[in-house]
Amino acid sequence: MNQTEPIPPFSRAPAPQPLTFYGETVASRLLLGTALYPSPHVMSEAVKASGAGVVTVSLRREQARGRTGQRFLDFIRALSVRLLPNTAGCRTAREAVTTAEMARELLDTDWIKLEVIANDDTLQPDVFGLAEAAEELVKRGFKVFPYMTEDLSLADRLIAAGCRVLMPWGSPIGTGRGLANPHALKTLRAYHPDVPIVIDAGIGAPSHAAQALEMGCDAVLLNTAVARAQDPVRMAAAFAAAIEAGRSAYEAGLIQPSDRAQPSTPVAGTPFFDLDPQGPGSKPL
Amino acid sequence: MANARPRTTERLREITVNGRATRTAAQTLADLVVEQELGEGRVATAVNGDFVAERARAGAVLHDGDSVEILSVRQGG
Numbered sequence: 468m469n470q471t472e473p474i475p476p477f478s479r480a481p482a483p484q485p486l487t488f489y490g491e492t493v494a495s496r497l498l499l500g501t502a503l504y505p506s507p508h509v510m511s512e513a514v515k516a517s518g519a520g521v522v523t524v525s526l527r528r529e530q531a532r533g534r535t536g537q538r539f540l541d542f543i544r545a546l547s548v549r550l551l552p553n554t555a556g557c558r559t560a561r562e563a564v565t566t567a568e569m570a571r572e573l574l575d576t577d578w579i580k581l582e583v584i585a586n587d588d589t590l591q592p593d594v595f596g597l598a599e600a601a602e603e604l605v606k607r608g609f610k611v612f613p614y615m616t617e618d619l620s621l622a623d624r625l626i627a628a629g630c631r632v633l634m635p636w637g638s639p640i641g642t643g644r645g646l647a648n649p650h651a652l653k654t655l656r657a658y659h660p661d662v663p664i665v666i667d668a669g670i671g672a673p674s675h676a677a678q679a680l681e682m683g684c685d686a687v688l689l690n691t692a693v694a695r696a697q698d699p700v701r702m703a704a705a706f707a708a709a710i711e712a713g714r715s716a717y718e719a720g721l722i723q724p725s726d727r728a729q730p731s732t733p734v735a736g737t738p739f740f741d742l743d744p745q746g747p748g749s750k751p752l
Numbered sequence: 753m754a755n756a757r758p759r760t761t762e763r764l765r766e767i768t769v770n771g772r773a774t775r776t777a778a779q780t781l782a783d784l785v786v787e788q789e790l791g792e793g794r795v796a797t798a799v800n801g802d803f804v805a806e807r808a809r810a811g812a813v814l815h816d817g818d819s820v821e822i823l824s825v826r827q828g829g
Contacts, residue, residue, distance in 0.1 A: 500829030510827070525828025526796065528770040528821065532789040536824020543825075553828050561801060568803035569796030569823055640829070690829035 483718050486685050488632055488663060489578070489610040491549075494520035496680065497710050498551070498665065499703070500690025507542055509699050514546050517693065517703035521549045523580055525556075526570055540573075551612065553580040558593070560600035567604055579604060580612045580634070580667075590640040590668075592616055598624050605629030614667050617651040619658055626662060633659065634667035634688065637679065641691045643671025646678055656683045673702075673709030680713025681721060768819040782809035784820060795822045 485492045499519040504510035514522055524543065529536050543550065552570035557563040560583060567579040583600055585593035592615050601611050605628055613625050617635040625633065635652060638644035646652060647669065655664060666679045667688040676687045687710060696702035764775040769788070778784035781797055781804055797804045798821040804812050814820070 500827075502827040502829045504827075523828050525826045526823040527826040529790060529795050529824040530770075533824070534794075536826065537794045539827065540825045552825070555828055565798050565801055565803045566823075568805075569798060569821075572803075572805060573796045573823075573825055 486663060488521075488612070493549070493686075494518070495707070495710075496686040496714055497676075497707055498523065498686060498688040499693065500688070501543065502690055503694035504699055505694075507539075510694070511542070511546060513693055513699045513703040514548060516700045516707070517689075518707045519548060521551050522546070523551045523553050523688065523690070524574070525553050526566055526573065536573075549578075550574050550576060551578050551580050552576065553614075554582045554600075555584075557583055558585075558596075559583065560596045560603065563596070563600040564603050564607075567600075567609055568607070571609070577609050578612065579609050580614060582614045592636070594618065594621050597621070598628065601625050601630055602628040612665070617648050617655060619651070619654055622655055622659060622662075626659065630662075632663045632665060634665045636668040637666045637675065638669030640668040642669055643692055644669055645671055645675035649678070649682060652679070652684060653682055673705045676706055677709040677713035677716075680710055681716045683717055686710075765814050765818075766816050767814055768817075770820070770822055776814070778814060780810055780814060781812035781820065784814060785809060785822065788822065790822060795824050797822055 486496055487493065495518045497517050497519045498521045499514055499517050500523045501510055502525070504513065522543065552574055554563040554566040557566055563581055563583050567581070570579060571577055581597065581600055581604065583593045583596035585591050585596070594616060597613055597615060598621065601613055604611050611630045612632045612634050613630050614634050614636070615621055615625065622633050633655065635655060638647040646666070652664070652666070663685040665686040665688050666684050670676050670679070670687055670689055671692050676689070679687055689706060693699050693703045693706060764777055767774055767776060769784070776784055776787060778787045781799060785795065785797065797809060799812060800819055
């Protein structure tokens with residue numbers, strides 16, 4: 468063991484930087500969905516406990532004489548968080564573009580979480596429809612947050628279309644399986660170091676979120692893992708702590724894994740070092 | 753039958769509103785939103801898959817067979 472090995476320079480750790488989406492700084496690296504909570508009150512408390520500065524909402528059909536949408540909007544606006552509408556449930560680029568236009572008018576925001584879904588069972592993104600919709604939405608002045616697979620060629624195309632955020636799935640929506648393909652996520656990170664990467668979907672446990680942040684992803688968008696927890700408010704706080712820890716670890720610079728054990732206690736000065744337990748001078752206890 | 757006719761001389765249009773077959777006296781999308789008692793600014797609209805901005809609803813004449821979507825904000829992930 469070489470004890471003179473130099474200490475790695477501090478300069479390898481990236482300087483802490485605030486997270487920005489399309490030039491807007493966001494307060495937290497946790498983005499939270501608003502669906503599936505046991506009650507609006509629990510949802511509200513979970514948002515507060517999470518520290519999320521951005522929450523997602525959807526658009527759905529309003530019944531005649533209905534006030535459901537307005538009541539929900541009043542409720543969510545009271546939380547003073549940035550709203551990110553989605554196009555959940557859209558199956559074609561055209562549906563998604565129309566939904567985005569409707570969301571922009573209702574919420575007065577050009578942010579749109581773009582979802583174009585290919586399959587009811589896997590809820591995987593239709594990558595072709597996604598790219599088509601993203602191109603059109605950027606032309607129309609939207610700031611697109613694309614829910615995507617972790618494929619590098621898709622990321623390249625979305626960025627070429629004008630997307631400045633990437634939102635790859637960790638694993639399919641609602642499965643809680645964590646990061647199914649960390650290698651591909653690392654590849655995305657390496658090829659696009661300056662585009663925020665938000666892991667959207669599939670996170671089940673705070674450790675999954677910490678893993679995403681540790682590997683350099685910028686943020687995590689959660690819903691089911693918090694909303695379906697036995698105690699969503701405590702789980703929101705747990706995720707917030709994990710995400711903060713994961714980011715701090717990334718900024719601090721993680722050690723590289725090694726196949727060979729290395730003693731942490733100094734070898735120099737080890738007592739009895741000159742006694743070979745297998746040698747002729749060794750004696751049993 | 754005369755008593756059953758709407759006040760307008762226009763006949764009722766047969767359209768689809770949020771997936772439901774609907775007969776309406778509304779001539780325009782703006783009329784329809786009023787008829788459905790969904791006030792200004794609380795909903796967003798599309799006709800036959802195309803977005804119709806609030807300011808354009810009064811000029812959006814409805815035709816038989818039109819499919820109208822009237823949406824509002826909901827919980828989402």
